[in-house]
Amino acid sequence: MKNTRALTVAGAALAASLLTLPGCAASGEAVSKPAGSAGAESKGEIAFFTPSSQIDVVAALADGVVEYFEGEGYTVTIQDANFDAVKQAQQIQQAIDTHSIVGAWIMPVAPETAAQSLATLQAAKIPAVVEGPPMSVGLEGPQPGIAFDEPDFLKYGTMIGDTAAKCAVDGEGREALFLMPPDAAGGTEQVIGAIEDSFAAGAPDVPIAATGEAADIASAQTTVSQLLIANPDANVIIAASDETALGAAGAFKAANKTPACIVAGGGGDAAVAALEAGDITSVVSWDYSSAVGEAGADLIRMISDPTSLGGIIETPVKATGGN
């Protein structure tokens, strides 16, 4: 009994330390997102339903959405589905049932499963912005109360391929490695096809010697290290995600080699920082910040008239960096 009590006390003390140490580590700097910092005069709440806040680009988009709507007098909550389509559907349903939101911004985990949630939102007269074309959620054309932030995957993939090809030709590229994330997110197939086609057309003398797949930076670094052993002439990296690009940059550094170019498709903060540091040559990204303003204005318009047709806004693509 004495032992048990001692253990309980020790446990409580340790738990307290566990909670306080990270706090000390983060002292002097805000560590949580500003979402949900409701003001008394808030016009209402917008929920941003994200597949995962752990994706840099998505986190950046969430920041953009928060900034825009807070500027317009709304509060924003971010709901992370952690890549679980069912969880996301439940989060949306819960928001509808509790009448807690006046508008939604949805980046679907699995677009094909989001149709029901959108229908329920329409029925509840809660307007929404959806990341993706109408077709991805089984709809055609403009819809009442729903605006679409439509990415052009073909354009995105082509821009990555073209940027890599230009860089390979200008930078005397010999062989290329093509790196992909393992997930099958919407448009992945189109993006990969467009990258391969445009790269082959733009740099016909630089073959793609090998392809690799990696989910995170560490495994990408290991994969590229091993691919460089088998393909020592490879000096061009076409990376379809930030993580693979960052892993490739690390692998080249570890091998004491200098790549002719590393082109990343993504555009999260870490990739942008690597670009600024010169570790990555170019970053091709969705320009969400440009789209947020247009789509956000459309959402605010629909909040006042939820039966009006939402717009279809094309998400711009931008390339940053270069030789």
Added chain:
Amino acid sequence: MSQISPNNALPWKIRGLLLIRDQGLLALFIAIVIVFAFWGAPYFLTLPTGISILNAAAIASIFAAGVAVGIMTGVLDLSVPGTAALAGVVTGRLLQEGLPVGLAIMCGLLMGLLVGVVNAVVVLRGFNPLIVTIAMLSVLSGASLLIAGSYNISGLTQLVFMGTRTYFGIPAPVYIAVVLFVILTVFLKFTRGGTRLLAVGGSAEAARRVGIAVNWYRILGFAISGLCAALGGIVTAAYITTAVPSASVGTVFTAMTAVALAGVPFVGGRGSLPRVGLGVIVVATISAGLLLAKVPADWSSVVTGVLLVGGLGLNMWTTNTTSKLLLASGDDGAKRGTR
């Protein structure tokens, strides 16, 4: 008293089964190397590839060591990815705040130790260890994201000395893994504490009856697991000079595969850490071999899963068959003794 067989020697069938259980992994590793020597030629059977495989295996083996010690103690610690993420992020943030490298690393390791102890204390209150460690994984994942502000903490070049730097041609993580495995193996095999830890894993009740302070050894098991997870997290951050706040659940999967391949029973009580190390090398070798043989990456995942089930199946088969044969031999001996 009846003897199992004359001259105290085990029957050849049992010895064969034990050999398969103990050395089967080595045979599997050699077979895999031979296969890929041809399939992945000319790049597979080279020194750089070998070093690269060792490097990849080193980081995974640090996690595997923690998971293995937990399992040997009778507990599957599923909070390992969360502990790793938290330790990496805490270390990264402290480095950003300008703390000396050694102190930041110590704080990161301390976090792992604390997580392990908290896990243990909660489990000792009678909660299911699986649920407790899953809950802890959730808590730690969230905490890591909060501390990191949901973004990677990059530019941790202060940690390069234990990440990508090589010493005598061997990457730093390999040295760290070797030192860790030596320390833990010596502890488990040659110290009273290690023996008692395994005894608690084998049968907590039996250990209690012989006067072992079971609770303290269960805390120790969790603490070692947490410490290893934290070390793995810091080495991973050092390897990519970035602390990633998201917990990589794949690390536990690889670690469990290695533990299963090493024949460590998931009910605890016994196991060999060097074989766990070999298990991780087998997984890393398959991954590298398939990559160099230009096999699509998804197959690597399939093969790893098959290996996990295969390893568990082989372990179960050898254990059950050995038990049956030993019982049968005992019966025969007893019969001969009564004749």
